[in-house]
Amino acid sequence: MxxxxxxxxxxxxxxxxxxxxxxxxxxxxxxxxxxxxxxxxxxxxxxxxxxxSKESVLLELLQRVQTVVVDDAIRAATAAGPSAIDRLVAFLHNQAKLGISRRDDVLLLILMSLEFSHRRDKVTRCIADVYRRLHKHVEALIRSGQKSGEFRTDVPVRELAAIVMANHDGTFLEWYRRADALSGPNLVRALRSVVLYGVARPGTGRTEGRKL
Amino acid sequence: MxxxxxxxxxxxxxxxxxxxxxxxxxxxxxxxxxxxxxxxxxxxxxxxxxxxSKESVLLELLQRVQTVVVDDAIRAATAAGPSAIDRLVAFLHNQAKLGISRRDDVLLLILMSLEFSHRRDKVTRCIADVYRRLHKHVEALIRSGQKSGEFRTDVPVRELAAIVMANHDGTFLEWYRRADALSGPNLVRALRSVVLYGVARPGTGRTEGRKL
Amino acid sequence: MxxxxxxxxxxxxxxxxxxxxxxxxxxxxxxxxxxxxxxxxxxxxxxxxxxxSKESVLLELLQRVQTVVVDDAIRAATAAGPSAIDRLVAFLHNQAKLGISRRDDVLLLILMSLEFSHRRDKVTRCIADVYRRLHKHVEALIRSGQKSGEFRTDVPVRELAAIVMANHDGTFLEWYRRADALSGPNLVRALRSVVLYGVARPGTGRTEGRKL
Amino acid sequence: MxxxxxxxxxxxxxxxxxxxxxxxxxxxxxxxxxxxxxxxxxxxxxxxxxxxSKESVLLELLQRVQTVVVDDAIRAATAAGPSAIDRLVAFLHNQAKLGISRRDDVLLLILMSLEFSHRRDKVTRCIADVYRRLHKHVEALIRSGQKSGEFRTDVPVRELAAIVMANHDGTFLEWYRRADALSGPNLVRALRSVVLYGVARPGTGRTEGRKL
DNA sequence: AATGAATGAGCATTCATTCAT
DNA sequence: GATGAATGAATGCTCATTCAT
The missing domain is CATH 1.10.10.60 (Homeodomain-like)
Incomplete structure (x- = not known):
C-alpha cells in the first residue's frame, strides 16, 4: 500500500x-x-x-544544484590537501566527475545564468549566489597558490579565477554542444593540462611529472 | 532631400x-x-x-557576424606568421579586440548557439557553419604547432582545440555576466597567459620571455 | 451537480x-x-x-455533415425500392427534408467546397470525399434508370448526374441567397418536377400521374 | 510612342x-x-x-460582368423569337457560350454573390442588381411560356424561375469544381435537356423532335 | 505615372495560471 | 490529491491603406 x-x-x-x-x-x-x-x-x-508555479520548479532544481554540485566541489577541493595545485587538480577532477554523474545539473546552472542574465528576480539571485560562492572559492584557491609560489603572479587573482571559471563553463558548453564529436576522457585531460599549466608559475617545473 | x-x-x-x-x-x-x-x-x-520574419532578422545578424567576426579572426591568425605560437597569440589578440569593438556580435553567436541548440533549422545550420569553420581553423593551428614542437602532444588535437574554443566562449560569457566585476585588460592578459602556457609544450621555455 | x-x-x-x-x-x-x-x-x-485550431473546428463539422447528411441521403435513396424514379424521388425528397432540418450542414458543405477549392489540404480532401460519394451514388442511380428505360439515354451518365448535383447545389444556394423571396414548399416542388421530367425518358408517360 | x-x-x-x-x-x-x-x-x-481600393477593383469587374454577360444574355434570349421554348433555348445556349468565352466573368458573379452574401454594401447591391435583372427576365420568359401553354403550370413562376437559375449557377459551379472530370459539350447538352424537359408542359410533345 | 516605405488594426495561436470539482 | 475546464494577456504575422517623393 x-x-x-x-x-x-x-x-x-x-x-x-x-x-x-x-x-x-x-x-x-x-x-x-x-x-x-x-x-x-x-x-x-x-x-x-x-x-x-513554473518558476518554483526551476528554483527547486537550482537549490539542489547548489547543495549537490557546489558544496561537493568545494568540499572535494578543500579536502585535497595543502598544495594549491593539488586542490586545483581535485577541483577539476571533481568537476569532471560531475560532468558525467550530474551533467544536467551543472548545465542547468550555466544555461539559466545566461537565459536569466537580464532579469533581476529570485532565480537570478539564486544563481548569483551559487556563482559568487564558486568564484570566491576559486579566487581563494588561486590566491593561496600565488602565495605559495605555485601559481603565476603576473595576472591578478580575480581575472585569473575568472579564466578558470571560464574554462569550467566553456568546457561544459563544448561538451553540451558537441558531445558526439568529442571524447569525454580526452576533453577532461585537455582541460586539466591547459588549466594547470596555464595557471602554474612558468618555468618552475612543479607541474612536470604530474600524472594528468 | x-x-x-x-x-x-x-x-x-x-x-x-x-x-x-x-x-x-x-x-x-x-x-x-x-x-x-x-x-x-x-x-x-x-x-x-x-x-x-523575426527569424530573418536573426539570420541577417548571424550572416554579418560570420563575415565580420569569423573571417577577420581567421585572416588575422593566418597573417601572423609561420610560428604557431604567434598565430595563436594573434588569434587571441584579435578575439580580445573583437570583445571590445564587436562585443555583441560575438556574444550573439555564442548565446544563439545555446538558445537554438535543440532545434534543427536555418539558424542552427548557420551557427553550426560558423563554429565548424572556427573549430577547423583552431585545430589546424594546433596541429601545426604540435608538428613544429611548439605545442604539447600529450592530448589529441580535437580536444585541445575544443579547450581553446572553450576558453574563448567561456571568457566571453564571463565578460558578459560579470563585466562590472572584472578588468577587461587584465581578463585578456589572463586568458592569453593561460591558453598559451596551457597549450605550449611544457618545459621548453619557448613561451618564456614573451610579452603577454 | x-x-x-x-x-x-x-x-x-x-x-x-x-x-x-x-x-x-x-x-x-x-x-x-x-x-x-x-x-x-x-x-x-x-x-x-x-x-x-480553427481548421479542426471546420473538420469536425464536416465529419458530422458526412455522417448525418450524406449517409442518410444515400440510405434513404437506396431504401426507396427498385424503381430508379422512386429512388430519385426519394433522394430529392430527402434533400428537401435536410434543407429544412439541417440547412446549415448542407450549405456548409457547398460553401466550403467553393471557398477551399484552390487549396490542397485536409479540408479539401474531406470535402472531395463527400462529393465523390454523392456523385458516385447519383451516377449509379441514373445508370440503373437508363438500363431500365426509365431515364433518358441521349446524354452520358456522368454529365446527367452532374446536372442532378447542379440542381441540388444550385437550389440550396438559391434558397441560401433568396429565402425571403421564395416559398420553400414551392421551390421543392419545382425542383422535383424539373429534375424528374428532365431526366425521365421523354414521351414514355412514366412520369405522368405521379404526385409531385 | x-x-x-x-x-x-x-x-x-x-x-x-x-x-x-x-x-x-x-x-x-x-x-x-x-x-x-x-x-x-x-x-x-x-x-x-x-x-x-481593393473593393473598387471588384466593383469595376462586376460592372463589366453586368454589361457583357447579363445584357448579352437577355438580348440573345429576347431576339430568339416569339416561342418561349425558343427563347429559353437561346438563353441556355448563350450561357453555354459564355461558359467558354467568359467563364471567369460568370463565375465571379456567382462566387462573389456567395462570398458577400452576409454583407450589405456597394458590392452586394451591385450583385443583387444583376441577379434581380436575371431573375426578372427568366420569370418573364417562363410566365410567357406558361401563358402560351408551352411550359408547365403546376408550379408557380417564381420558384420555377429559381430552379432555372439554380441550374444555371449550379452547372457553372460543377464546371468550376470538376472541369477535369466532365465533358463541356455533354454537360451543356445535359443541362439543356433537363431544363427544357423539366419546364416544358408534360405530355404535349412540343419538346420532342427538337434538336438538343 | 508610379513606387517604396511605413502604418495599424486584426488574426490565429500559445501558454502560464486559476479554479471548481 | 489531482484533474479538466477555462481564461486572458501576449506574440508573430498579415494586409489594406496612406503618403512622400
Missing part, C-alpha cells in the same frame, strides 16, 4: 527529473508546463499543486 | 542594431518584435517589410 | 453550433475565432482547448 | 485581368493586393493609383 507521502515524493521527483531534462535541452522559456506535465505523465494542475 | 535608398539603409541598420542589442541582452525568444520595432522607433509592420 | 463530461459535451456542442452558423453566414475566412468564442460565451482559449 | 492614356489603359486592363483570375481562383478575401500587383508586374501603389 502506497502512502500519500510516498506518492507525493514519487511525483515530485519525477517532475523535477523531467523538468531538469527539458530545461537543459530546450531552455526554460521554450519549455512549456504542458511538456513537463506530459513527460511526467501528470496533468498541468499537478505541477501547480506541487510547485505553485 | 532624403533618397529612398538612404532611408532604407538607415531603417535597416537601425533595426539590426537594436535587434542585436535586444537579442544579446534578453535572448531571442524573450525579445518581441514589438520591442525591436519600438526601439527603432518604427512599427512592427516595418520590420516585416524589411525582413519578412 | 454538473459532471465534467457533461460540461465538455455542452461546450463542444455550443461551439460547433455557433461555428456552423458563422461559417455558413459569413464564410470560414471571414469568421474569427473571437466571434466563435464570443457567440458561445467562451474565451478563445476554450476553442483551442477543445479543438486545437 | 506610347501615350499616357494608352499606358493607363494597358495597366488597368492588365490589373483587371489578373484580379479577375485571382478572385475567381482564390476568392476575394484570400486574394491580396500584393498578389494582384505582382501578377500584373506593378506595385501595390499602382493599384491604388488606378482604383483607389
Amino acid at each position: 502506497k502512502k500519500k507521502a510516498e506518492q507525493r515524493q514519487i511525483s515530485v521527483e519525477k517532475l523535477l527529473a523531467v523538468a531538469l531534462r527539458l530545461f537543459v535541452s530546450r531552455g526554460y522559456g521554450s519549455t512549456t508546463l504542458e511538456q513537463i506535465a506530459a513527460a511526467a505523465r501528470l496533468s498541468k494542475g499537478a505541477v501547480y499543486f506541487y510547485f505553485g | 532624403k533618397k529612398k535608398a538612404e532611408q532604407r539603409q538607415i531603417s535597416v541598420e537601425k533595426l539590426l542594431a537594436v535587434a542585436l542589442r535586444l537579442f544579446v541582452s534578453r535572448g531571442y525568444g524573450s525579445t518581441t518584435l514589438e520591442q525591436i520595432a519600438a526601439a527603432a522607433r518604427l512599427s512592427k509592420g516595418a520590420v516585416y517589410f524589411y525582413f519578412g | 454538473k459532471k465534467k463530461a457533461e460540461q465538455r459535451q455542452i461546450s463542444v456542442e455550443k461551439l460547433l453550433a455557433v461555428a456552423l452558423r458563422l461559417f455558413v453566414s459569413r464564410g470560414y475566412g471571414s469568421t474569427t475565432l473571437e466571434q466563435i468564442a464570443a457567440a458561445a460565451r467562451l474565451s478563445k482559449g476554450a476553442v483551442y482547448f477543445y479543438f486545437g | 506610347k501615350k499616357k492614356a494608352e499606358q493607363r489603359q494597358i495597366s488597368v486592363e492588365k490589373l483587371l485581368a489578373v484580379a479577375l483570375r485571382l478572385f475567381v481562383s482564390r476568392g476575394y478575401g484570400s486574394t491580396t493586393l500584393e498578389q494582384i500587383a505582382a501578377a500584373a508586374r506593378l506595385s501595390k501603389g499602382a493599384v491604388y493609383f488606378y482604383f483607389g
Whole structure:
C-alpha cells in the first residue's frame, strides 16, 4: 500500500527529473508546463499543486544544484590537501566527475545564468549566489597558490579565477554542444593540462611529472 | 532631400542594431518584435517589410557576424606568421579586440548557439557553419604547432582545440555576466597567459620571455 | 451537480453550433475565432482547448455533415425500392427534408467546397470525399434508370448526374441567397418536377400521374 | 510612342485581368493586393493609383460582368423569337457560350454573390442588381411560356424561375469544381435537356423532335 | 505615372495560471 | 490529491491603406 507521502515524493521527483531534462535541452522559456506535465505523465494542475508555479520548479532544481554540485566541489577541493595545485587538480577532477554523474545539473546552472542574465528576480539571485560562492572559492584557491609560489603572479587573482571559471563553463558548453564529436576522457585531460599549466608559475617545473 | 535608398539603409541598420542589442541582452525568444520595432522607433509592420520574419532578422545578424567576426579572426591568425605560437597569440589578440569593438556580435553567436541548440533549422545550420569553420581553423593551428614542437602532444588535437574554443566562449560569457566585476585588460592578459602556457609544450621555455 | 463530461459535451456542442452558423453566414475566412468564442460565451482559449485550431473546428463539422447528411441521403435513396424514379424521388425528397432540418450542414458543405477549392489540404480532401460519394451514388442511380428505360439515354451518365448535383447545389444556394423571396414548399416542388421530367425518358408517360 | 492614356489603359486592363483570375481562383478575401500587383508586374501603389481600393477593383469587374454577360444574355434570349421554348433555348445556349468565352466573368458573379452574401454594401447591391435583372427576365420568359401553354403550370413562376437559375449557377459551379472530370459539350447538352424537359408542359410533345 | 516605405488594426495561436470539482 | 475546464494577456504575422517623393 502506497502512502500519500510516498506518492507525493514519487511525483515530485519525477517532475523535477523531467523538468531538469527539458530545461537543459530546450531552455526554460521554450519549455512549456504542458511538456513537463506530459513527460511526467501528470496533468498541468499537478505541477501547480506541487510547485505553485513554473518558476518554483526551476528554483527547486537550482537549490539542489547548489547543495549537490557546489558544496561537493568545494568540499572535494578543500579536502585535497595543502598544495594549491593539488586542490586545483581535485577541483577539476571533481568537476569532471560531475560532468558525467550530474551533467544536467551543472548545465542547468550555466544555461539559466545566461537565459536569466537580464532579469533581476529570485532565480537570478539564486544563481548569483551559487556563482559568487564558486568564484570566491576559486579566487581563494588561486590566491593561496600565488602565495605559495605555485601559481603565476603576473595576472591578478580575480581575472585569473575568472579564466578558470571560464574554462569550467566553456568546457561544459563544448561538451553540451558537441558531445558526439568529442571524447569525454580526452576533453577532461585537455582541460586539466591547459588549466594547470596555464595557471602554474612558468618555468618552475612543479607541474612536470604530474600524472594528468 | 532624403533618397529612398538612404532611408532604407538607415531603417535597416537601425533595426539590426537594436535587434542585436535586444537579442544579446534578453535572448531571442524573450525579445518581441514589438520591442525591436519600438526601439527603432518604427512599427512592427516595418520590420516585416524589411525582413519578412523575426527569424530573418536573426539570420541577417548571424550572416554579418560570420563575415565580420569569423573571417577577420581567421585572416588575422593566418597573417601572423609561420610560428604557431604567434598565430595563436594573434588569434587571441584579435578575439580580445573583437570583445571590445564587436562585443555583441560575438556574444550573439555564442548565446544563439545555446538558445537554438535543440532545434534543427536555418539558424542552427548557420551557427553550426560558423563554429565548424572556427573549430577547423583552431585545430589546424594546433596541429601545426604540435608538428613544429611548439605545442604539447600529450592530448589529441580535437580536444585541445575544443579547450581553446572553450576558453574563448567561456571568457566571453564571463565578460558578459560579470563585466562590472572584472578588468577587461587584465581578463585578456589572463586568458592569453593561460591558453598559451596551457597549450605550449611544457618545459621548453619557448613561451618564456614573451610579452603577454 | 454538473459532471465534467457533461460540461465538455455542452461546450463542444455550443461551439460547433455557433461555428456552423458563422461559417455558413459569413464564410470560414471571414469568421474569427473571437466571434466563435464570443457567440458561445467562451474565451478563445476554450476553442483551442477543445479543438486545437480553427481548421479542426471546420473538420469536425464536416465529419458530422458526412455522417448525418450524406449517409442518410444515400440510405434513404437506396431504401426507396427498385424503381430508379422512386429512388430519385426519394433522394430529392430527402434533400428537401435536410434543407429544412439541417440547412446549415448542407450549405456548409457547398460553401466550403467553393471557398477551399484552390487549396490542397485536409479540408479539401474531406470535402472531395463527400462529393465523390454523392456523385458516385447519383451516377449509379441514373445508370440503373437508363438500363431500365426509365431515364433518358441521349446524354452520358456522368454529365446527367452532374446536372442532378447542379440542381441540388444550385437550389440550396438559391434558397441560401433568396429565402425571403421564395416559398420553400414551392421551390421543392419545382425542383422535383424539373429534375424528374428532365431526366425521365421523354414521351414514355412514366412520369405522368405521379404526385409531385 | 506610347501615350499616357494608352499606358493607363494597358495597366488597368492588365490589373483587371489578373484580379479577375485571382478572385475567381482564390476568392476575394484570400486574394491580396500584393498578389494582384505582382501578377500584373506593378506595385501595390499602382493599384491604388488606378482604383483607389481593393473593393473598387471588384466593383469595376462586376460592372463589366453586368454589361457583357447579363445584357448579352437577355438580348440573345429576347431576339430568339416569339416561342418561349425558343427563347429559353437561346438563353441556355448563350450561357453555354459564355461558359467558354467568359467563364471567369460568370463565375465571379456567382462566387462573389456567395462570398458577400452576409454583407450589405456597394458590392452586394451591385450583385443583387444583376441577379434581380436575371431573375426578372427568366420569370418573364417562363410566365410567357406558361401563358402560351408551352411550359408547365403546376408550379408557380417564381420558384420555377429559381430552379432555372439554380441550374444555371449550379452547372457553372460543377464546371468550376470538376472541369477535369466532365465533358463541356455533354454537360451543356445535359443541362439543356433537363431544363427544357423539366419546364416544358408534360405530355404535349412540343419538346420532342427538337434538336438538343 | 508610379513606387517604396511605413502604418495599424486584426488574426490565429500559445501558454502560464486559476479554479471548481 | 489531482484533474479538466477555462481564461486572458501576449506574440508573430498579415494586409489594406496612406503618403512622400
